[in-house]
Amino acid sequence: MAAGDEDGLLSEDELVAMIFLLLIAGHETTVNLIGNCVLALLRHPDQLALLRRRPELRGAAVEEVLRYDGPVEMATWRFATESLDIGGTRVAAGDPVLVVLAAADRDPRRFVGPDRFDIARANNPHLAFGHGIHYCLGAQLARLEGQIALETLVRRSPSLALAVPPHRLRWRHSLTIRGLHELPVILTPPRRSG
Ligand code: HEM
Structure with missing residues (x-):
C-alpha cells in the first residue's frame, strides 16, 4: 500500500493485482490445500495411519491431495485464438475456455483408480498447478507449506479428529477456490511423561 500511495511505485491496477496475488493466489490456496489435506486424511483413517507410520510420505500425500481434492479447480481463463472443436463442442475464435483441472485429475485414462485417495500413489502427474x-x-x-503444516499437525496431534459429523461440513460455493467454510477439529496434545 505504501509503495502505491506514498512512493508512487505501483499504479492502482498494479496494487490491486499485488493484493490479489498475496491474498488469493498466495493465501487462500494454501489455506484450502491444508484444509482439504486434513479432511481427506480424517475421512481415510488408513491413509492417516500410514502417514503416521511413514512421515517421509508427506510429500506424496500433499501431491495426492492436490490431485484428489486440490484447492484450485480451474485454470485461469483462456480465450481461443482460432475456431476449434473440443470433444464435439464448437468453440469460436475469442470464446472463453474454462479448463477444469479437477476433472482432468480424476480422469480414469490417466490415473489408476482415480477416485481412490492413495498417499503412496506412485505415478501422479496431476494438473493442480496448471x-x-x-x-x-x-x-x-x-x-512446502503443505508438507510442513501436515507433518507438524500429524506429529503434534496424535488424536486428531473431526469435531463435527461429516454431513455438517459445508463447501464454499466458488468457481475459484475449492474448500470448506470451516473445518472444526479436535487437537489433543500428546501426553507428557514424568
Ligand atoms: C496449493 C496451492 C496452489 C494451487 C493449487 C495453485 C494453483 C494455480 C493454478 C491452477 C494456476 C493457473 C495455472 C494455469 O492457468 O495454467 C495458478 C497460477 C498462479 N499462481 Fe498458484 N496455486 C497455489 C499457490 C500459489 C502461491 C502460494 C502463490 C504465490 C505465492 C501462487 C501464485 C500464482 C501466480 C502468480 C499464478 C499466475 C501465473 C501466470 O499466470 O503466469 N500460487 N496457480
Missing part, C-alpha cells in the same frame, strides 16, 4: 506458460508461480512454496 500447465504450460502460466504454470503456478508459487507451486514449490505451496508444496
Whole structure:
C-alpha cells in the first residue's frame, strides 16, 4: 500500500493485482490445500495411519491431495485464438475456455483408480498447478507449506479428529477456490511423561 500511495511505485491496477496475488493466489490456496489435506486424511483413517507410520510420505500425500481434492479447480481463463472443436463442442475464435483441472485429475485414462485417495500413489502427474506458460508461480512454496503444516499437525496431534459429523461440513460455493467454510477439529496434545 505504501509503495502505491506514498512512493508512487505501483499504479492502482498494479496494487490491486499485488493484493490479489498475496491474498488469493498466495493465501487462500494454501489455506484450502491444508484444509482439504486434513479432511481427506480424517475421512481415510488408513491413509492417516500410514502417514503416521511413514512421515517421509508427506510429500506424496500433499501431491495426492492436490490431485484428489486440490484447492484450485480451474485454470485461469483462456480465450481461443482460432475456431476449434473440443470433444464435439464448437468453440469460436475469442470464446472463453474454462479448463477444469479437477476433472482432468480424476480422469480414469490417466490415473489408476482415480477416485481412490492413495498417499503412496506412485505415478501422479496431476494438473493442480496448471500447465504450460502460466504454470503456478508459487507451486514449490505451496508444496512446502503443505508438507510442513501436515507433518507438524500429524506429529503434534496424535488424536486428531473431526469435531463435527461429516454431513455438517459445508463447501464454499466458488468457481475459484475449492474448500470448506470451516473445518472444526479436535487437537489433543500428546501426553507428557514424568
Ligand atoms: C496449493 C496451492 C496452489 C494451487 C493449487 C495453485 C494453483 C494455480 C493454478 C491452477 C494456476 C493457473 C495455472 C494455469 O492457468 O495454467 C495458478 C497460477 C498462479 N499462481 Fe498458484 N496455486 C497455489 C499457490 C500459489 C502461491 C502460494 C502463490 C504465490 C505465492 C501462487 C501464485 C500464482 C501466480 C502468480 C499464478 C499466475 C501465473 C501466470 O499466470 O503466469 N500460487 N496457480
